[in-house]
Amino acid sequence: MRKFFKWLGILLGGLVALVLIALTSVYFITEARINKLYTVSAAGIDIPAQPKLGDRQFPLVVVDFCRDCHGQDLAGQVMEDDLLIGRLASANLTAGEGGIGGTYTPEDWVRALRHGIGRDNRTLIAMPSNELNFLSEEDLGIIISTIKNTPPVDNIVPETRLGPMGRIFLLQNLPVLTAELVDPNQETKVMPEPGVTAEYGRYLAQLCTLCHGEDYSGSDEPGGGLNLTPAGDLAHWNEADFINALRNGVAPDGKVIDQEMMPVRIYGKLSDDELKAIWLFLQTLPPVYTPTPTPTQ
Amino acid sequence: MPSQRWLAVARIGWGAITLATLLLFAASLPYRYDYLVSRVDLRPLLELEISAASYATYVIALDVIVVLVHIAIATFIFFRRPNDWIAMFVSITLVTNGSILPLAQLFEISGVNPLWLYLDRVVIFVGMVSSIILLYIFPDGRFIPRGTRLLALTWAALMFFAIFTPGSILSMANWHILLQFVVVTAWAGTGLFAQVFRYENVSRPIERQQTKWALFGLFAATVGPVLVLANFQAGNISPAVPNVLYQRMGSGFFTLSFLVGLAGLTVFKLASLLFPISFAIAVLRYRLWDIDIIIRRTLIYAALSGALVLVYLSSIVFLQEILSVFTQASQLAIVISTLATAALINPLRRRIQNGIDRRFYRNRYDAEKILAAFSASLRDQVDLEQLKERLLVVVEDSMYPESVSLWLAKQKLSVGESKGENNS
Numbered sequence: 124m125r126k127f128f129k130w131l132g133i134l135l136g137g138l139v140a141l142v143l144i145a146l147t148s149v150y151f152i153t154e155a156r157i158n159k160l161y162t163v164s165a166a167g168i169d170i171p172a173q174p175k176l177g178d179r180q181f182p183l184v185v186v187d188f189c190r191d192c193h194g195q196d197l198a199g200q201v202m203e204d205d206l207l208i209g210r211l212a213s214a215n216l217t218a219g220e221g222g223i224g225g226t227y228t229p230e231d232w233v234r235a236l237r238h239g240i241g242r243d244n245r246t247l248i249a250m251p252s253n254e255l256n257f258l259s260e261e262d263l264g265i266i267i268s269t270i271k272n273t274p275p276v277d278n279i280v281p282e283t284r285l286g287p288m289g290r291i292f293l294l295q296n297l298p299v300l301t302a303e304l305v306d307p308n309q310e311t312k313v314m315p316e317p318g319v320t321a322e323y324g325r326y327l328a329q330l331c332t333l334c335h336g337e338d339y340s341g342s343d344e345p346g347g348g349l350n351l352t353p354a355g356d357l358a359h360w361n362e363a364d365f366i367n368a369l370r371n372g373v374a375p376d377g378k379v380i381d382q383e384m385m386p387v388r389i390y391g392k393l394s395d396d397e398l399k400a401i402w403l404f405l406q407t408l409p410p411v412y413t414p415t416p417t418p419t420q
Numbered sequence: 421m422p423s424q425r426w427l428a429v430a431r432i433g434w435g436a437i438t439l440a441t442l443l444l445f446a447a448s449l450p451y452r453y454d455y456l457v458s459r460v461d462l463r464p465l466l467e468l469e470i471s472a473a474s475y476a477t478y479v480i481a482l483d484v485i486v487v488l489v490h491i492a493i494a495t496f497i498f499f500r501r502p503n504d505w506i507a508m509f510v511s512i513t514l515v516t517n518g519s520i521l522p523l524a525q526l527f528e529i530s531g532v533n534p535l536w537l538y539l540d541r542v543v544i545f546v547g548m549v550s551s552i553i554l555l556y557i558f559p560d561g562r563f564i565p566r567g568t569r570l571l572a573l574t575w576a577a578l579m580f581f582a583i584f585t586p587g588s589i590l591s592m593a594n595w596h597i598l599l600q601f602v603v604v605t606a607w608a609g610t611g612l613f614a615q616v617f618r619y620e621n622v623s624r625p626i627e628r629q630q631t632k633w634a635l636f637g638l639f640a641a642t643v644g645p646v647l648v649l650a651n652f653q654a655g656n657i658s659p660a661v662p663n664v665l666y667q668r669m670g671s672g673f674f675t676l677s678f679l680v681g682l683a684g685l686t687v688f689k690l691a692s693l694l695f696p697i698s699f700a701i702a703v704l705r706y707r708l709w710d711i712d713i714i715i716r717r718t719l720i721y722a723a724l725s726g727a728l729v730l731v732y733l734s735s736i737v738f739l740q741e742i743l744s745v746f747t748q749a750s751q752l753a754i755v756i757s758t759l760a761t762a763a764l765i766n767p768l769r770r771r772i773q774n775g776i777d778r779r780f781y782r783n784r785y786d787a788e789k790i791l792a793a794f795s796a797s798l799r800d801q802v803d804l805e806q807l808k809e810r811l812l813v814v815v816e817d818s819m820y821p822e823s824v825s826l827w828l829a830k831q832k833l834s835v836g837e838s839k840g841e842n843n844s
Contacts, residue, residue, distance in 0.1 A: 191662040202661050208677040211665070251668055288680075292673055299669060334667045344671045345466035346663050384663050 153290040167229040174268040182265040187389040198276035209289035221279030239301025246302035257329040259314030324404025340411035354410030464678035482689040490518025493696040506561040516547030555611025637698030732761045
């Protein structure tokens with residue numbers, strides 16, 4: 124019996140040692156990726172002292188999109204905190220204590236938004252720079268100006284960190300280190316002429332790809348978006364239905380759209396012309412017949 | 421007598437608090453169920469193919485188990501020792517601590533009757549205060565070390581302001597979270613120190629034996645208040661992660677996080693059972709408050725009654741079948757069965773008692789073996805203090821005497837160690 128327990132102890136001790144070696148290796152491999160220094164030069168853009176919108180609401184909608192993660196006052200927040208998984212915290216974007224708004228130069232803003240790189244030349248974590256890269260220089264300037272004009276809020280947000288399981292996910296290509304995902308050699312982005320056109324709608328609708336997929340055919344992830352192509356979930360909708368759904372959060376069949384999954388409180392702020400442009404663009408998409416099993420309603 | 425009057429008042433207080441806790445908990449269940457269903461993040465549940473109702477039912481079921489185990493053991497202790505202040509105090513601490521976390525969640529839910537919330541505050545106050553004070557006074561009811569009396573009063577005042585006047589500057593709820601954590605940890609720490617101090621310097625060996633499991637439970641009980649005031653939220657249920665981030669990072673990351681949270685919640689809830697279970701072990705296994713005698717007799721007489729009823733009924737049926745060949749009267753079968761059953765009482769009781777002692781009170785049954793093993797171990801034992809303690813424990817375990825005294829002869833004959841009220 125004593126021999127049995129001796130071997131059991133050796134086995135368990137060996138397993139613990141193996142797990143510790145594996146975790147240490149994972150830590151050092153991922154740490155090297157997290158702390159990698161990036162040297163990307165970003166040309167400064169024109170940031171107006173006060174944002175000039177005209178009839179367009181889209182840049183403000185993008186700022187509201189930022190508020191989803193950075194908090195309503197843009198002062199940052201902890202969104203997930205778990206010992207094994209890690210802590211996901213968004214930065215305080217204001218000029219208050221603990222915020223980056225007072226210290227970031229226009230170049231810093233562009234590097235963060237376009238390339239996903241922080242002021243310390245390291246990658247930002249879980250910042251959707253890749254998805255926001257379609258924004259024109261003009262819109263980017265308005266967005267940064269709007270953020271810089273936000274009242275300062277003192278809020279020291281704890282740093283984002285990845286726990287052991289989070290790091291293992293990272294090794295399995297979890298798309299979380301933003302600088303790794305972004306093409307460093309980007310062309311200057313130009314916005315199409317605003318108007319009720321499919322081309323302008325395409326520009327605006329690129330914000331939707333995050334949940335609805337690159338081809339707008341939806342996603343089978345829990346909480347994933349609907350199939351927006353003409354063969355999809357909106358096949359029997361018309362333009363008025365689309366605008367009403369995004370304005371009031373109610374689908375044509377009377378179902379209330381879940382705000383947590385599809386934040387119509389944000390996208391409903393688009394102007395009528397902007398919504399019409401998006402609808403026009405959606406009608407030009409090639410139909411995709413793959414059903415989406417997890418609708419957002 | 422005044423003390424009898426106070427005891428009666430305390431019993432009424434115990435009944436009132438226990439009833440209020442049970443009613444509050446029962447009444448809170450539909451609210452908490454709706455709250456859990458409406459607040460849980462559906463995305464990981466969809467991935468795991470679990471409904472929100474199943475999730476809420478699981479969490480509520482955990483709470484019900486925890487609360488009922490606490491209250492059952494508390495009630496048992498109360499009815500076993502209705503005249504013992506400290507037993508009553510332990511009992512009330514068990515009742516209130518078992519339900520403190522689910523009841524604290526009521527404040528997050530809108531639409532709850534304000535009167536209930538006030539009652540809720542009273543129960544939580546009693547739970548928070550009693551769990552720390554118990555560490556200062558268990559097991560004899562005296563504050564040891566003496567300075568703990570002041571600490572207890574200060575703690576009660578802190579809890580009063582925190583629970584009944586949450587908006588005031590004196591309320592800990594308005595302090596920095598780090599300060600709250602430091603204060604609560606410090607008080608729990610003084611309680612643990614008091615118990616260690618008492619165990620090392622005040623308790624007699626038999627008390628140490630009786631209270632060691634209870635101490636384990638008391639240590640576990642300090643975790644509750646620390647976590648409540650540190651605003652610990654086991655298994656965060658709110659969908660705080662924006663859907664855009666969720667979609668960007670993929671569901672696997674957050675589903676695993678949800679599972680970790682749920683596992684943590686389960687472990688935390690079940691770990692809270694350490695408090696009542698360790699007291700139950702202390703009471704049943706180590707004769708704290710002599711409850712094992714009651715258990716033993718209950719086991720013996722329950723088994724005896726069952727066996728006698730079985731014998732009586734089966735013999736009636738059997739005899740009637742046989743006698744029906746000779747006579748139509750069934751009275752004879754009843755008379756014979758009754759006489760036979762009566763004759764069986766004593767031998768059956770002895771057999772059952774032996775069986776129960778052999779199964780559940782092995783030490784008594786094996787007294788000779790224990791004493792032989794102890795004699796053998798004497799060869800390796802050289803520390804006199806340990807030897808004394810071991811001898812007393814062995815005698816206690818094997819013979820269950822009313823009291824034990826150990827007299828050691830030194831150069832002059834003197835009393836080395838004494839236990840129990842009377843020498844024997």
